[in-house]
Amino acid sequence: AGPATGGTGTVPRSSDDGLTGTVTVFAAASLTDVFTTLGAQLERDNPQLTVQFNFAGSSALAAQLVQGAPADVFASANPQQMAVVTEAGLAAAEPAVFAGNVLEIAVPAGNPAGVTGLADFADPDLTLALCAADVPCGAAASAVFADAGITPRPDTEEEDVKAALTKVQLGEVDAALVYATDVRAAGADVEGIPFPQAEREVNEYPICALAAAPAPAGARAFVDLVTSDAGRSALVAAGFRAP
Amino acid sequence: MTLAAQVVVRRGPLTVDLAVRVADGEVLAVLGPNGAGKSTLLRVLAGLLPLDGGRVVVDGDTVWDDDRVHVPAHRRSLGMVFQDHLLFPHLSITDNVAFGLRTRGVRRPAARGTAQGWLERVGLAGLGDRRPGELSGGQAQRAALARALVGDPRLLLLDEPLSALDARTRLTVRAELRRHLADFAGSAVLVSHDPVDAMALADRVVVVEDGAVVQAGTPAEVARRPRTDYVARLVGLVLLPGTAAGTTVALDGGGAVSVGEPASGPVFAAIRPASVSLYLQRPAGSPRNVWPARLVAATPHGSEVRCDLAGEVPLTADVTATSFAELGLAPGADVWASVKAADVTVYTR
Amino acid sequence: MTLAAQVVVRRGPLTVDLAVRVADGEVLAVLGPNGAGKSTLLRVLAGLLPLDGGRVVVDGDTVWDDDRVHVPAHRRSLGMVFQDHLLFPHLSITDNVAFGLRTRGVRRPAARGTAQGWLERVGLAGLGDRRPGELSGGQAQRAALARALVGDPRLLLLDEPLSALDARTRLTVRAELRRHLADFAGSAVLVSHDPVDAMALADRVVVVEDGAVVQAGTPAEVARRPRTDYVARLVGLVLLPGTAAGTTVALDGGGAVSVGEPASGPVFAAIRPASVSLYLQRPAGSPRNVWPARLVAATPHGSEVRCDLAGEVPLTADVTATSFAELGLAPGADVWASVKAADVTVYTR
Amino acid sequence: MRAIRRRDGGVPLPLLVPAVLGTAFLVLPLVGLVVRAPWSGIAPQLARPEVGSALRLSLLSATAATAASLLLGVPIAWVLARSRIRGRSVLRALVTVPLVLPPVVGGVALFLVLGRQGILGRPLFEQLGVTIPFTTAAVVIAETFVAMPFLVISVEGALRAADARFEDAAATLGADRWTTFRRVTLPLVAPGVAAGAVLCWARALGEFGATITFAGNFPGTTQTMPLAVYLALQRDPEAAIVLSLVLLAVSLGTLLLLRDRWLGRSTAG
Amino acid sequence: MRAIRRRDGGVPLPLLVPAVLGTAFLVLPLVGLVVRAPWSGIAPQLARPEVGSALRLSLLSATAATAASLLLGVPIAWVLARSRIRGRSVLRALVTVPLVLPPVVGGVALFLVLGRQGILGRPLFEQLGVTIPFTTAAVVIAETFVAMPFLVISVEGALRAADARFEDAAATLGADRWTTFRRVTLPLVAPGVAAGAVLCWARALGEFGATITFAGNFPGTTQTMPLAVYLALQRDPEAAIVLSLVLLAVSLGTLLLLRDRWLGRSTAG
Numbered sequence A: 001a002g003p004a005t006g007g008t009g010t011v012p013r014s015s016d017d018g019l020t021g022t023v024t025v026f027a028a029a030s031l032t033d034v035f036t037t038l039g040a041q042l043e044r045d046n047p048q049l050t051v052q053f054n055f056a057g058s059s060a061l062a063a064q065l066v067q068g069a070p071a072d073v074f075a076s077a078n079p080q081q082m083a084v085v086t087e088a089g090l091a092a093a094e095p096a097v098f099a100g101n102v103l104e105i106a107v108p109a110g111n112p113a114g115v116t117g118l119a120d121f122a123d124p125d126l127t128l129a130l131c132a133a134d135v136p137c138g139a140a141a142s143a144v145f146a147d148a149g150i151t152p153r154p155d156t157e158e159e160d161v162k163a164a165l166t167k168v169q170l171g172e173v174d175a176a177l178v179y180a181t182d183v184r185a186a187g188a189d190v191e192g193i194p195f196p197q198a199e200r201e202v203n204e205y206p207i208c209a210l211a212a213a214p215a216p217a218g219a220r221a222f223v224d225l226v227t228s229d230a231g232r233s234a235l236v237a238a239g240f241r242a243p
Numbered sequence B, C: 001m002t003l004a005a006q007v008v009v010r011r012g013p014l015t016v017d018l019a020v021r022v023a024d025g026e027v028l029a030v031l032g033p034n035g036a037g038k039s040t041l042l043r044v045l046a047g048l049l050p051l052d053g054g055r056v057v058v059d060g061d062t063v064w065d066d067d068r069v070h071v072p073a074h075r076r077s078l079g080m081v082f083q084d085h086l087l088f089p090h091l092s093i094t095d096n097v098a099f100g101l102r103t104r105g106v107r108r109p110a111a112r113g114t115a116q117g118w119l120e121r122v123g124l125a126g127l128g129d130r131r132p133g134e135l136s137g138g139q140a141q142r143a144a145l146a147r148a149l150v151g152d153p154r155l156l157l158l159d160e161p162l163s164a165l166d167a168r169t170r171l172t173v174r175a176e177l178r179r180h181l182a183d184f185a186g187s188a189v190l191v192s193h194d195p196v197d198a199m200a201l202a203d204r205v206v207v208v209e210d211g212a213v214v215q216a217g218t219p220a221e222v223a224r225r226p227r228t229d230y231v232a233r234l235v236g237l238v239l240l241p242g243t244a245a246g247t248t249v250a251l252d253g254g255g256a257v258s259v260g261e262p263a264s265g266p267v268f269a270a271i272r273p274a275s276v277s278l279y280l281q282r283p284a285g286s287p288r289n290v291w292p293a294r295l296v297a298a299t300p301h302g303s304e305v306r307c308d309l310a311g312e313v314p315l316t317a318d319v320t321a322t323s324f325a326e327l328g329l330a331p332g333a334d335v336w337a338s339v340k341a342a343d344v345t346v347y348t349r
Numbered sequence D, E: 001m002r003a004i005r006r007r008d009g010g011v012p013l014p015l016l017v018p019a020v021l022g023t024a025f026l027v028l029p030l031v032g033l034v035v036r037a038p039w040s041g042i043a044p045q046l047a048r049p050e051v052g053s054a055l056r057l058s059l060l061s062a063t064a065a066t067a068a069s070l071l072l073g074v075p076i077a078w079v080l081a082r083s084r085i086r087g088r089s090v091l092r093a094l095v096t097v098p099l100v101l102p103p104v105v106g107g108v109a110l111f112l113v114l115g116r117q118g119i120l121g122r123p124l125f126e127q128l129g130v131t132i133p134f135t136t137a138a139v140v141i142a143e144t145f146v147a148m149p150f151l152v153i154s155v156e157g158a159l160r161a162a163d164a165r166f167e168d169a170a171a172t173l174g175a176d177r178w179t180t181f182r183r184v185t186l187p188l189v190a191p192g193v194a195a196g197a198v199l200c201w202a203r204a205l206g207e208f209g210a211t212i213t214f215a216g217n218f219p220g221t222t223q224t225m226p227l228a229v230y231l232a233l234q235r236d237p238e239a240a241i242v243l244s245l246v247l248l249a250v251s252l253g254t255l256l257l258l259r260d261r262w263l264g265r266s267t268a269g
């Protein structure tokens, strides 16, 4: 069954065997790995249940939901896009924060430019990438720099973390300010340099079941799994902070 | 079908303003110099070029009238040979010829069969599978003719359909075309530069110059009594306009001609080049018309030489190659030209 | 320039295999039926079509040799009139004519000035600012001729340059062309279907049929002694191949002809249609050649009617329209045809 | 007159130099990708079932979008090039606009028309229970929306360059405008239509923004290769490069099937 | 024979119906955007200085990319359509590939060649101290890379459809292949080149993925309109729609200047 027909056509019902039907999860792209694992776990626990994901940017997902996309769960990479959904009256319950993410300095493997800390972002001779202030990681970066009293001199204001990270991986920028989970995912090409001010700007990931969910029971089960201890440990293993 | 058209079209500085009329079953030849408006007329009759004035009436129905009525080309029963053929480059010759049948609903095998018959008739048997780009100029023209004739359209519009054919093929294709036109219920308009085509094929001739009709009539009339210099040259006559009094015509260009039959008022005197004789000394014989002249150009054709003469009376003489050589003529030579009065035709202007 | 070419090109089932030779300053006319390979020859001489064999030598240098040497068209000094003109549609007529000068480095105003002079010479004065799409067929052909002649190329290749011209314009343009070719240092190859063009313009004639040369010579030789049926019809003769013994020729097709001059062995007997007389009863006069025949076709041209006859000896007769009418002839009529022995030319095959 | 060798390719220098530079400019980055690709890790990437289904979906939907564009776009091009309808230049500008629209915004615009709340989508849903977004149909629609203008503009160019007098000739042979279009005009401009279809297909195959917005990113239903590449980029950039190369290889293979003869009249001479 | 009115537009029904459907399909979403746009809030959006500079940069870089594509792409098209070089179909497939490459991957590929660590970029940086990424030049390069194939394919189609015998005629008049190209071939295929340039310009104007990857996003230097739209989408979707409409209006205005006569031969009759 396709996602749309699956969402609207088959009404899942509880049975003694567990959940049935299809639960559709709209999740921020940065959650791809963790959620795929958790979804597989839920399917293992409920053999009649199918979990399908729609991974995209949080803003695109919010726009889709506002346009009436048939989904059961929304997991956003930031509270702003969750707010878009709750303000539209689409949430079934108060969103729950299930993970957090902090900034880290990412440098190419071997740190060729010898970046040591946040202060280096004021160096005009370095090639530096930040996120644009309009996106969450950029907002967090602004706050961090304000906090530290540093005026950064970036060469580019990236639209999302991955774009910044790609440039680090290719060695095209000397340093970028990205999330810790991204540094973790990038593997050996990228080294992370944590810094103390980061902890004050934790980016929160909220999740909620949706009011129009075609499979409310499955939605609840997925949200419960993500916020459970098992979910939490999977997230932490991927580099997220516990809420 | 009968066709009556009054055609007004502006083409750059030239205004084409022609009235033509083709009776049922009639073949009308349109003659005229380059740029006279012949192709323009055919395009209007086909419904491909809008009129700036006038109208085209077919069988009593107006089919094209300035801005109000327009029956498009494909709704009339037409066959047209364009001056530059316009064979469809992406279709084989057979499919080109079969095209008109296919659009009229004939099934493909039948249409191709008929097309092949026509290709044979115009001498293209065996070339049906080629593309137009693989034909010689004359072969392409014959294919275009076959494409126009197939399906017996009610009005044939032929724009110089034989101009690229070699002399022998032209005879056979002309004969084929004449046979077709004789059997043919519809009407035809034929543009040609070759008076032989017009004489052989047409019931009536219209001569067009500078966008206007200058002469109309049967081929024989036009050939016998040309009314403009262009027509006269076309039919091989020298035309001298003048004013007659008895058997003498005072020419407009100066000089006088004695003629056989008495006439009066403004007339044309017409002379056949073959009836002009040339001498090195003034001849002292019976001919009453003797003029001094200078040979300006000599063009051999066949066993004769065409001599263009300048003098008080501009003339053209055809002399045999033998006598041309015997007289030792060459451009620039001074000669005497004479014509018998009986050989000069005279008719009113 | 001198040109010597041995041209072998395969064109579908036809293999064109021709040798031509043009001396310095000479004009060579190439005559032949449609599809004989005339345009193919010109394209090869221009360097536009690869050879399958043979070579083209200009002034002693090989310029095109199968697969080894190729001097491209633009490096030779050429002027070419294509059978379908190929005027550049995006340029004005003046710029079309000036194109060859511009590519040879002449500045724009000078080139346009020269071009305008040429347009005047071919009778297109005042049309220089038009696009080719705004010209009539004959006007376009003249523009193409001017474009080829401008800049005095060393080799002119003219593919039916006069076919679309009306009779009068053809005379003047032909005269202009003759004047140009006479003054002209280079050589020229002229393809034409009109024997008058060839006679008027060419120093030598080559007749091509089915991709091979069938006759070559001066225009007068070819006109007097045609060697194939195609050439004979072109110059207006009926050709009867046979075997002579004394003054009698036994025809290959059956029957015999009496001739004036004794000959022997394989010969051609050539008869002019004008020397054939027609009778309703068997004539009892001096002509020794009298045959019964049936009239199969009659085509009026000018003041005469061309009569095609079927019978033991296939003939064509030209009779005056008057006597045609007096005899009451019509296709299908049985007649007697007679020719004086003295009017039959005979020459060895 | 110097004799030069025949069949030398004969590309004049002022064309050869920019052609070589341009080709290098387009091809070198691909070479870079191929060189840098983690060839050792390629096998496991290709073995993943999503890759196969994403590839199949990409090819299917790009082909369907090209078919839809041909069906709707060629008539638009004909109207632009041949009809005497007023306001053709406005029409041309309007149908070109989706080219300029950022694809994500294009996706939003499609929602406004075909979404459940959309102008047409709402009655469709309420009367017939049909929803378009998040289905394979939505992928095709998004790709068609983005790619069709390429076809329209190329075909219009081809139609304008074609000699309209052949259409006159067809009319004298009894062909109405529709028959003329099918039997004469379309075959004459076939090379232009082929070029336009290639552009359209390639653009549809690479479509990302409008698709992820309007159709979502559901494996098996709406996840095309570019979406899979995007997800891989989140997770494992090297895998993303491998997936792109797979997409490239497939499209290269398809384009190579377009031999000269499919593209119509061949080289001079 | 029924007499019908002349100048009826004369679009046959089987063409009119799909043309109308197709136009509706392309135009309705734009109408949706216009209707839904928050017109009241438009003035403050437009007053922001970044909008002006992003718009200026977009137009400049798209025009520069089109110029570069014409310079490099037309010769490639000529080689594909006219030369007798071997491997032309491989060449064609290769230059078409950037169409299919997901633009982000295209940006990565450009880094691999022109980046600081790239094949050509590294010597350039180390010897001359020149870096290309994160400059306006990088924007133009990224747009050219993505948009040039559109030009190449359209122009090749136009060249194949053009009658090569005019080039023979030019050769007999002493024009070498380069002169023939400039004076005959190029003017003859001008409508095709114009169509290709429109496609190329529009694609460059809407370029997003390769630009953000290779050139980054810095207001005034590399932030083009699509980047501004994307950022606005993160913050305030309505503002994003307004910005897209600004982009649309500007490109519409530009395309409207392309009147029929610029596009060459006009309608039949």
Ligand SMILES: Nc1ncnc2c1ncn2[C@@H]1O[C@H](COP(=O)(O)OP(=O)(O)OP(=O)(O)O)[C@@H](O)[C@H]1O
Pocket (backbone or CB within 6 Å): B011, B012, B014, B032, B033, B034, B035, B036, B037, B038, B039, B040, B041, B083, C133, C134, C135, C136, C137, C138, C139, C164, C166
């Ligand atoms: N599209 C056009 N725009 C302006 N003038 C034109 C156009 N087409 C033709 N003409 C002019 O109109 C006149 C008539 O042209 P038309 O083609 O009817 O001549 P024609 O009698 O067929 O001549 P030809 O014997 O040379 O074919 C010519 O003087 C020509 O220059």
Ligand SMILES: Nc1ncnc2c1ncn2[C@@H]1O[C@H](COP(=O)(O)OP(=O)(O)OP(=O)(O)O)[C@@H](O)[C@H]1O
Pocket (backbone or CB within 6 Å): B133, B134, B135, B136, B137, B138, B139, B164, B166, C011, C012, C014, C032, C033, C034, C035, C036, C037, C038, C039, C040, C041, C083
């Ligand atoms: N591209 C081609 N492919 C195959 N055959 C061709 C091609 N072009 C011409 N032919 C054939 O080659 C032969 C010679 O053609 P060519 O054009 O040289 O004839 P031509 O003597 O100029 O005739 P015409 O007097 O009709 O112009 C013809 O039989 C023609 O059908």
Ligand SMILES: [Mg+2]
Pocket (backbone or CB within 6 Å): B038, B039, B040, B083, B159, C136, C137, C138
């Ligand atoms: Mg004409």
Ligand SMILES: [Mg+2]
Pocket (backbone or CB within 6 Å): B136, B137, B138, C038, C039, C040, C083, C159
């Ligand atoms: Mg020829």
